[in-house]
Amino acid sequence: MKIEEMNLPPVSPDAAVVIRVDSLVKRFVLRHTRSMKEAFIWLIKGRKGDLNEKFNALNGVTVDVREGERVALLGFNGSGKSTLLKLISGVMHPDGGEVLTRGRIAGLIEVGAGFHPDLTGRDNVYLNAAILGMEKEQIEAKFDQIVEFSEIGEFIDTEVKFYSSGMYLRLAFAVAVHTDPEIFLVDEILAVGDEPFQKKCIGKIRELCAEGKTLVVVSHDLDLVSKICDRGVVLEKGNLSFDGHIDDAIKILRGEM
Numbered sequence: 217m218k219i220e221e222m223n224l225p226p227v228s229p230d231a232a233v234v235i236r237v238d239s240l241v242k243r244f245v246l247r248h249t250r251s252m253k254e255a256f257i258w259l260i261k262g263r264k265g266d267l268n269e270k271f272n273a274l275n276g277v278t279v280d281v282r283e284g285e286r287v288a289l290l291g292f293n294g295s296g297k298s299t300l301l302k303l304i305s306g307v308m309h310p311d312g313g314e315v316l317t318r319g320r321i322a323g324l325i326e327v328g329a330g331f332h333p334d335l336t337g338r339d340n341v342y343l344n345a346a347i348l349g350m351e352k353e354q355i356e357a358k359f360d361q362i363v364e365f366s367e368i369g370e371f372i373d374t375e376v377k378f379y380s381s382g383m384y385l386r387l388a389f390a391v392a393v394h395t396d397p398e399i400f401l402v403d404e405i406l407a408v409g410d411e412p413f414q415k416k417c418i419g420k421i422r423e424l425c426a427e428g429k430t431l432v433v434v435s436h437d438l439d440l441v442s443k444i445c446d447r448g449v450v451l452e453k454g455n456l457s458f459d460g461h462i463d464d465a466i467k468i469l470r471g472e473m
């Protein structure tokens with residue numbers, strides 16, 4: 217049977233909550249240049265107030281994800297999807313609310329994040345896998361599989377600063393899936409892989425889902441998420457605007473509902 221035809225298991229209503237996002241707020245500085253006059257007035261007024269305007273990229277978002285759910289975070293550009301994923305993964309901290317997670321998390325969020333540019337691919341595999349919670353012996357046992365999956369070949373001994381973005385993705389994805397994560401967070405980065413590798417990644421993600429792993433994915437590829445995810449969470453300007461079946465979420469985004 218082809219992996220694309222593999223039926224993914226339904227999620228039990230009694231499944232444990234593995235990600236709890238409660239009233240999450242993330243505030244950023246709205247970056248725009250200031251005139252000399254504005255800066256001067258601010259200075260002579262004794263630097264009162266904040267010269268920087270702030271805005272909420274997330275405005276009190278609450279979502280629970282149960283074990284085995286396959287959730288797509290959807291929404292138009294700038295709606296807060298990647299920010300939410302980064303807060304769930306712990307690479308960014310909230311300004312309000314909280315995120316609680318249960319289980320080992322592997323995050324593929326930014327191309328090259330977590331890789332040290334001056335180390336070789338080989339050293340980065342060890343470093344990355346250790347960060348994801350693997351012992352040295354476990355990494356050694358899986359090392360060849362990781363390199364084989366990545367198809368990096370002889371470049372495994374090249375410093376990763378010389379890698380292309382697709383090569384970074386290949387190695388990062390290979391490490392992440394071989395560390396046996398319970399929760400898998402994936403941002404749009406699969407898009408930098410070439411088509412055969414993307415297909416391979418999607419096959420692997422479906423395999424993990426069939427094993428009951430939890431997936432949270434950010435993507436604008438609605439056809440792709442409709443094949444993998446069972447639930448869609450739609451964000452709109454930092455607010456949750458829909459949370460329900462993936463087909464309905466897609467219809468909303470396409471303006472059909």
Ligand SMILES: Nc1ncnc2c1ncn2[C@@H]1O[C@H](COP(=O)(O)OP(=O)(O)OP(=O)(O)O)[C@@H](O)[C@H]1O
Nearest residue numbers: 244245273291292293294295296297298299300434
């Ligand atoms: N580090 C940052 N500093 C300042 N503003 C930021 C930062 N990261 C994100 N933002 C802003 O927060 C808002 C939400 O960004 P985010 O990347 O979460 O959106 P997104 O829904 O993933 O968008 P896209 O579909 O375009 O990838 C945007 O207005 C963005 O400019």
